[in-house]
Amino acid sequence: METLSVLGPEHGSILKVNILREALGVLQHHDAVSGTEQQHVANDYAKMLAKGIAACEEVVSASYGKILPLYSSAPQLSVQFCPLANVSNCAVSESSKEFVLLIYNPIAREVDYFARIPVSGNGYAVKNDGMKSVDAQVVPLPASTYRLPEFKGSKATGELVFNAKLPALGLTSYFVKASSDIIILRHWVLELREMMTLSSRMSSSALPSVVKPVF
Numbered sequence: 001m002e003t004l005s006v007l008g009p010e011h012g013s014i015l016k017v018n019i020l021r022e023a024l025g026v027l028q029h030h031d032a033v034s035g036t037e038q039q040h041v042a043n044d045y046a047k048m049l050a051k052g053i054a055a056c057e058e059v060v061s062a063s064y065g066k067i068l069p070l071y072s073s074a075p076q077l078s079v080q081f082c083p084l085a086n087v088s089n090c091a092v093s094e095s096s097k098e099f100v101l102l103i104y105n106p107i108a109r110e111v112d113y114f115a116r117i118p119v120s121g122n123g124y125a126v127k128n129d130g131m132k133s134v135d136a137q138v139v140p141l142p143a144s145t146y147r148l149p150e151f152k153g154s155k156a157t158g159e160l161v162f163n164a165k166l167p168a169l170g171l172t173s174y175f176v177k178a179s180s181d182i183i184i185l186r187h188w189v190l191e192l193r194e195m196m197t198l199s200s201r202m203s204s205s206a207l208p209s210v211v212k213p214v215f
Contacts, residue, residue, distance in 0.1 A: 013059045020052030057081050064102065088118040088145050089154040095120070097178040105166035115164045117176070118156035125179040126162050129172060136162035 031037035032045055061079040079102070082090035092099060105111050119138060126136040138158040145151055166172050 013062070016055035016059050019055040020049075023048040023052040053083070082118075084150050084154075085116075085118060087148050087150045088116075088141055088156045088159060089151055090118045090156070091154075093117045093119055093160070093176075094155040097121075099176055101174045101176055102171060103164055103166060103174070104171050105169065107168065109168050111166045111168075113164045113166050115160075115162055115174070117160040118154065118158075119160045120155045120157050121178045122158075123179045124160050125177050126160070127175045128165070129174070131175070134162050134164075134174065136160055 026032070026048060027045055029037075031041065035042075037045070060081075064079045080092050082092060084090065093101075101115065101117065103113065103115060105113075121138070123138060124136060126134040128134055138160055140158050141156060160176065162174075164172060164174065
C-alpha cells in the first residue's frame, strides 16, 4: 500500500492510507485480537476497518490507473472491488460478459493460486496477460452458500475456477470473457453419472449369464 500510494496524489494518498493504519493500530488491543470485546465495541472496530479499507481502495484505483497498460484506442477501465467474493457475491463478475481480473500477490515469492470468481454464466474463456488461454471451468455453488445472509442479492450460480500464476510482490491480470462453447461442469457430471449408471445396469444384467454359482 505504501508503494501504491506514491503513484497517487502525494498528500491525499498518504492521508487515506493513514486511516487504515490508525484503525489497525487500535485493533492491536488485546480485546480486538482475542475477540473478548463487547458486541458494540466489535461493531465499532468493524466500522473503523471498513472506513480504512474504503479509503485505501481509492488509493489502489488511482494507482492502478497509472500502472495498467492502457492505450488510447482501448476503453477506459474502472477498477472495482469485490469484498464479498469469499461468499460468492461479486456484482461485477456476475453481470459482466467481459472483464479483467487483477490479482496482487503480497508474498515475496511466486504463488500458484486457484482463483474462484462468482459468475452467472455457464462458460468462460480465460487468458493471461500474455494472451495465452488458461484452463478454466465453472463449478456449481454448494447449497450452503445460498443460505448465507451476505449472499442475498447475488446472481451467481457458479464459480469460475482457474489456476493463477502470481509473481512475487507483483500484480497479474487475467482476461475473462463469456463463452457458449464451454459446458458447465455440472452438466458433465450428470452425463458421467448417467453413463456410470447405465454401465452398472448393463454389467448387473449380464452377470447371471456369465458367472454361475458353484455349490
